[in-house]
Amino acid sequence: MMKxxxxxxxxxxxLVALCLGLAACEPYLGAPEKPDDDTKVVSYTDAIRKxxxxxxxxxxxxxxxxxxxxxxxxxxxxxxxxxxxxCTACPVDFxxxxxxxxxxxxxxxxxxxxxxxxxxxxxxxxxxxxxxGSEARHGxxxxxxxxxxTWREVEDVARKYEVEVSxx
Numbered sequence: 001m002m003k004x005x006x007x008x009x010x011x012x013x014x015l016v017a018l019c020l021g022l023a024a025c026e027p028y029l030g031a032p033e034k035p036d037d038d039t040k041v042v043s044y045t046d047a048i049r050k051x052x053x054x055x056x057x058x059x060x061x062x063x064x065x066x067x068x069x070x071x072x073x074x075x076x077x078x079x080x081x082x083x084x085x086x087c088t089a090c091p092v093d094f095x096x097x098x099x100x101x102x103x104x105x106x107x108x109x110x111x112x113x114x115x116x117x118x119x120x121x122x123x124x125x126x127x128x129x130x131x132x133g134s135e136a137r138h139g140x141x142x143x144x145x146x147x148x149x150t151w152r153e154v155e156d157v158a159r160k161y162e163v164e165v166s167x168x
Contacts, residue, residue, distance in 0.1 A: 047089035070116035101150035
């Protein structure tokens with residue numbers, strides 16, 4: 001009887017030790033970490049800043065590339081490069097806003113393909129399009145509106161996480 005109680009006590013101790021060991025290993029077993037809200041905001045803030053810095057770099061390259069390449073190709077390359085922006089540590093609402101902004105650019109490509117002969121810095125090319133008449137101006141406004149609206153969404157979500165944004 002004594003050996004039986006001793007065996008049960010050992011088994012109980014082993015089970016407790018196993019549970020404690022597994023609990024200590026939880027972060028390494030793929031279970032999500034559970035940081036407090038302040039830690040989340042800081043890590044979200046850093047992740048958003050990094051994503052916006054990457055987009056800013058791509059945007060600068062996009063704006064300059066239209067001096068040598070047609071606008072539709074440049075925008076297509078920009079949109080494809082946006083896929084490489086690491087947003088895995090960003091909050092879902094930021095990722096969704098940036099995805100909508102990317103899609104707004106993607107949706108503009110067909111319109112811009114009509115102006116493949118125009119060259120200059122991207123905003124100069126936009127002015128050249130406006131100068132081609134009311135139909136071109138209206139088309140540009142139609143594709144620009146969702147680009148700017150979705151960029152405002154990106155800015156608003158970033159500010160929610162205390163990140164200031166410039167550009168677009």
